[in-house]
Amino acid sequence: MAENNTIDLEMGAGGEKSNELISKIRKNFKVHGKWKNTADDGAVYDLGKEKLVFTTDAFIIDPLFFPGGDIGKIAICGTINDLAVMGAVPIGISLSLVIEEGFSQSNLEKIMQSINIISKITNVPIVTGDTKVTEKGKIDKIEITTSGIGIADKIIENGGARPGDIVISSGDLGEHAVALLATRFNYKTKIKSDCQPIIKEIQSIRNYLTSAKDPTRGGIAEVLNEIAEKSKIKIILEEKNLPFKKETVALSELLGIDKFAFPSEGRFVGTVPQKYAQKALKTLQKFNKEAKIIGRVERGKGLYLSTNLGSQKLIEMPRGKLIPRIC
Amino acid sequence: MAENNTIDLEMGAGGEKSNELISKIRKNFKVHGKWKNTADDGAVYDLGKEKLVFTTDAFIIDPLFFPGGDIGKIAICGTINDLAVMGAVPIGISLSLVIEEGFSQSNLEKIMQSINIISKITNVPIVTGDTKVTEKGKIDKIEITTSGIGIADKIIENGGARPGDIVISSGDLGEHAVALLATRFNYKTKIKSDCQPIIKEIQSIRNYLTSAKDPTRGGIAEVLNEIAEKSKIKIILEEKNLPFKKETVALSELLGIDKFAFPSEGRFVGTVPQKYAQKALKTLQKFNKEAKIIGRVERGKGLYLSTNLGSQKLIEMPRGKLIPRIC
Numbered sequence: 066m067a068e069n070n071t072i073d074l075e076m077g078a079g080g081e082k083s084n085e086l087i088s089k090i091r092k093n094f095k096v097h098g099k100w101k102n103t104a105d106d107g108a109v110y111d112l113g114k115e116k117l118v119f120t121t122d123a124f125i126i127d128p129l130f131f132p133g134g135d136i137g138k139i140a141i142c143g144t145i146n147d148l149a150v151m152g153a154v155p156i157g158i159s160l161s162l163v164i165e166e167g168f169s170q171s172n173l174e175k176i177m178q179s180i181n182i183i184s185k186i187t188n189v190p191i192v193t194g195d196t197k198v199t200e201k202g203k204i205d206k207i208e209i210t211t212s213g214i215g216i217a218d219k220i221i222e223n224g225g226a227r228p229g230d231i232v233i234s235s236g237d238l239g240e241h242a243v244a245l246l247a248t249r250f251n252y253k254t255k256i257k258s259d260c261q262p263i264i265k266e267i268q269s270i271r272n273y274l275t276s277a278k279d280p281t282r283g284g285i286a287e288v289l290n291e292i293a294e295k296s297k298i299k300i301i302l303e304e305k306n307l308p309f310k311k312e313t314v315a316l317s318e319l320l321g322i323d324k325f326a327f328p329s330e331g332r333f334v335g336t337v338p339q340k341y342a343q344k345a346l347k348t349l350q351k352f353n354k355e356a357k358i359i360g361r362v363e364r365g366k367g368l369y370l371s372t373n374l375g376s377q378k379l380i381e382m383p384r385g386k387l388i389p390r391i392c
Numbered sequence: 393m394a395e396n397n398t399i400d401l402e403m404g405a406g407g408e409k410s411n412e413l414i415s416k417i418r419k420n421f422k423v424h425g426k427w428k429n430t431a432d433d434g435a436v437y438d439l440g441k442e443k444l445v446f447t448t449d450a451f452i453i454d455p456l457f458f459p460g461g462d463i464g465k466i467a468i469c470g471t472i473n474d475l476a477v478m479g480a481v482p483i484g485i486s487l488s489l490v491i492e493e494g495f496s497q498s499n500l501e502k503i504m505q506s507i508n509i510i511s512k513i514t515n516v517p518i519v520t521g522d523t524k525v526t527e528k529g530k531i532d533k534i535e536i537t538t539s540g541i542g543i544a545d546k547i548i549e550n551g552g553a554r555p556g557d558i559v560i561s562s563g564d565l566g567e568h569a570v571a572l573l574a575t576r577f578n579y580k581t582k583i584k585s586d587c588q589p590i591i592k593e594i595q596s597i598r599n600y601l602t603s604a605k606d607p608t609r610g611g612i613a614e615v616l617n618e619i620a621e622k623s624k625i626k627i628i629l630e631e632k633n634l635p636f637k638k639e640t641v642a643l644s645e646l647l648g649i650d651k652f653a654f655p656s657e658g659r660f661v662g663t664v665p666q667k668y669a670q671k672a673l674k675t676l677q678k679f680n681k682e683a684k685i686i687g688r689v690e691r692g693k694g695l696y697l698s699t700n701l702g703s704q705k706l707i708e709m710p711r712g713k714l715i716p717r718i719c
Contacts, residue, residue, distance in 0.1 A: 070497040077491070077525020087523055089497075090489070093504035094511060094518045108484055108519030112439060121486035121539055122522045125530060157435055159448035161537045162417070164404070170397040170416075177420035184421060191421045192435030195449045195537075196414055198404020203452060205530040210488045210522075212448055212539035 080283050080326070080383035106147040106278075109220055116220055118153040120144060121212040129172070129206060132244045133257030136209055137176035139241075139330055141183045141191075142262050143281065144211040149264045150277045150333050151222075153215030157192035158184070161210040164198050168206055176207070187262045189213075221267075224295035225275040226336040232300055232360035233345055234308045234334045235266050236353040238285060239327030243313050246320060256312055261331030266352045270337065270345045277335035283383045285334055286325035290368045290382045292336065299365030302380070304372045306359045326383040336362055407610050407653070407710035433474040433605075436547055443547055445480040447471060448539040456499070456533060459571045460584030463536055464503035466568075466657055468510045468518075469589050470608065471538040476591045477604045477660050478549075480542030484519035485511070488537040491525050495533055503534070514589045516540075548594075552602040553623035553663040559687035560672055561635045561661045562593050563680040565612060566654030570640050573647060583639055588658030593679045597664065597672040604662035610710045612661055613652035617695045617709045619663065626692030629707070631699045633686045653710040663689055 076086040107120030124140040134142075141158060148155045160180065164173065184191055236259065244258040267277060276296060278288040285302075293300045309317075309324055317324035337345045342358060349356035360371075368380045403413040434447030451467045461469075468485060475482045487507065491500065511518055563586065571585040594604060603623060605615040612629075620627045636644075636651050644651035664672045669685060676683035687698075695707045 072491050072493060072495045072497060072500065072525055074493050074525055074527065077523065083523070086525075087521075090500075090504055090521070090523060093501070093508045095508070106520075108486075110483065117444070117541075119484060119486060119539075119541055120520055121488045121537070123488040123490050123524045123535075123537060125490055125524060125526050127530075156437065157446060159435075159446060159539050161448045161450040161539070163450050163452055163535055164399050166399060166401050168399045170399060173399065173417075174420070177417055181420045181422070193433075193447050194414075194417070196404065196410070196417060197450045197452060198399055198401055198413075199452050199532070200401065202529070203454075203532040204535070205526070208450075208490055208531070208535060210448070210450060210537035210539075212446075212486050212488070212537075214444075214446055214541065 078282070080287060082384070107151055116217045118148055118151050118215045118217055118220070119212070120147045121210065122147060123208065123210045125205065125208045127205070128248050131248050131258055134260040135176055135179050136207065137180040138183060139260050140209040140211045141180045142260050142330055144213040145183070145187060145189055145262045145264060146279045148213050148215035149262070149267045150279050151217060152220050152267070152271055153217035154264060154268065155187070155189040155213050155215040157190055157214050159212045160191050160194040162194070162196045163204050163208040164196065165204045165206050166198060166201050183262055187264055221271065221274050221277045223276050223278055223292050226292050226296035226298050226362050227275055227338070228298055228362055228364045229339050230275055230336040230362040231339055231342040231358050232289070232302065232334060232362065233337055233349065234357050234359045235263060235332050235349055236308070236355045237310050238280060238308045238329050238332055239313045239324055240310070241330040242327035243316050246316060252316065254312055254316070256310065259329050259331040263331055263333055266349060267333060269348045273337045273341040273345045274335045275338065277333050279329070279333045281328045281330060284326040284328055286323065286368070286380050286383050289334060293366060293368050297366065299363045299367055299369065300360055301363060301369045301371050301377065302360035304370055306357055308355065308357050308359055323383070325380050405609070407614060409711070434478055443544045445475050445478050445542045445544055446539070447474045448537065449474060450535065450537045452532065452535045454532070455575050458575050458585055461587040462503055462506050463534065464507040465510060466587050467536040467538045468507045469587050469657055471540040472510070472514060472516055472589045472591060473606045475540050475542035476589070476594045477606050478544060479547050479594070479598055480544035481591060481595065482514070482516040482540050482542040484517055484541050486539045487518050487521040489521070489523045490531050490535040491523065492531045492533050493525060493528050510589055514591055548598065548601050548604045550603050550605060550619050551622035553619050553625050553689050554602055554665070555625055555689055555691045556666050557602055557663040557689040558666055558669040558685050559616070559627055559629065559661060559689065560664055560676065561684050561686045562590060562659050562676050563635070563682045564637050565607060565635045565656050565659055566640045566651055567637070568657040569654035570643050573643060579643065581639055581643070583637065586656050586658040590658055590660055593676060594660060596675045600664045600668040600672045601662045602665065604660050606656070606660045608655045608657060611653040611655055613650065613695070613707050613710050616661060620693060620695050624693065626690045626694055626696065627687055628690060628696045628698050628704065629687035631697055633684055635682065635684050635686055650710070652707055
């Protein structure tokens with residue numbers, strides 16, 4: 066890194082400049098010890114027959130409370146879902162809090178209660194934690210870092226998609242972005258954040274999935290580009306099957322923010338061999354009737370949209386400061 | 393928590409009000425899933441013959457760079473040491489960064505490099521991470537949360553001290569506090585932070601230790617009170633064997649801050665049965681010749697100082713906003 070350079074927001078927004086920053090940070094670390102590197106959202110350890118998966122996520126969002134959730138819900142769901150998309154069943158979450166002096170105790174309790182509700186629903190316990198309080202101005206209200214460990218029989222990797230697979234989405238996408246952007250810009254909508262745990266959904270079709278990822282920062286533009294790159298294949302999405310609600314498309318156009326980069330916090334996209342496509346779809350629709358086959362995998366590279374007019378349009382890895390920090 | 397109450401600094405400073413806040417936070421969480429609660433610094437899972445330990449720690453300090461270390465070194469050492477005092481050998485660390493827009497890339501690289509050095513020395517790899525960049529003013533420069541997992545044959549618990557044990561310190565105490573306070577208050581000293589990993593030291597006497605703890609926030613006043621309480625015993629420290637350098641005592645008196653509450657970041661205190669006392673001491677002195685027997689365990693309760701005049705003085709659990717955030 067150059068002497069006079071500073072970190073800018075684009076480096077944290079998901080997309081290309083984020084990946085550059087993360088690569089620079091990673092370059093500092095050689096692999097010491099027994100662990101073998103993994104490129105996805107978590108580290109993997111062999112425990113005899115099973116695998117242990119270990120992951121972490123930091124959350125500093127504005128607003129703290131939004132339609133459909135709050136920073137606590139998003140923090141625990143984010144870490145649970147990172148484990149889930151790798152095929153793991155979470156067995157414990159650590160909760161690290163940095164709280165600004167003067168923060169309301171009742172808001173803190175509300176946040177802890179929403180964490181507890183997700184912990185209860187998923188049967189994933191909060192097993193350890195840390196709490197720091199800082200002087201006014203050292204942090205904006207509250208920052209939460211959740212780490213998680215989980216157990217998997219078999220890891221679902223991002224690099225496993227194969228030509229002939231179909232691309233499936235567990236539901237309508239981008240609604241976390243809609244809920245938060247609407248709150249920020251005082252835009253009226255009935256759409257709530259999709260923030261929720263997705264362990265059961267993934268486990269239900271785990272044996273069919275050749276790749277899976279939760280489209281948080283950078284949306285499907287980022288994660289499907291990542292799957293395409295790691296799997297060395299081409300993904301083609303069908304415009305007529307796009308998993309966006311009308312209101313999501315409208316807000317995207319109004320704000321001039323690409324809907325493909327809209328984060329979701331309770332969805333996943335993945336690839337499944339053609340022969341299991343209908344079975345996987347029907348299984349997912351039991352959880353969410355908006356689950357859809359949204360595209361297919363071919364030989365080649367990159368992420369494309371097959372438009373209603375019959376042309377193919379490249380969907381690039383997101384660039385620039387996409388949207389305000391909402392996940 | 394009451395409606396109009398807010399979080400204050402004392403609640404994050406270590407000591408009684410911190411413990412109250414942590415209890416309030418903990419109360420929200422019922423134990424869901426298979427994990428069994430543990431009261432020490434990390435969660436413990438059974439893996440057949442071995443135990444898996446999982447812990448987390450958040451770091452937001454000022455100054456970021458200090459004599460003997462920086463926020464990166466303290467973050468990785470803190471989590472390694474939390475695992476180590478429980479008897480575990482760390483097998484992986486997760487690194488979550490929240491960086492303020494405008495932060496210097498070269499400072500970020502320096503911090504990453506000090507993390508890498510400790511990773512290399514200890515053979516503990518950085519296995520996963522997360523990086524968020526926030527708008528100016530949302531965080532003061534950089535916040536780091538490290539989580540860690542480790543493997544132990546046998547857990548060292550805080551509640552294991554027994555009457556007749558001796559109390560041992562792995563070296564002089566409070567030097568992290570001295571280095572940081574001196575930097576903050578422009579006070580000249582040659583003392584550097586004691587920040588370092590202590591895996592080898594603990595492993596070398598692990599079979600003798602009936603309890604162990606690293607005296608970070610709240611210093612030995614906090615951790616020896618905690619051991620006394622959990623073990624339901626009384627600890628008596630000998631004034632003439634106090635493990636503080638003259639300069640540490642002088643700074644403590646100058647600033648009017650109790651030296652017993654001074655944090656260390658590369659030391660541990662523990663209890664050992666009398667019959668292993670000399671063996672444990674000699675082993676620890678191979679790592680640090682300032683290792684000392686500093687007291688003894690008796691029936692009763694509380695932490696006491698046996699003064700040079702022959703009286704016994706209570707050392708209370710720290711109260712109040714002890715010192716600025718330095719660990």
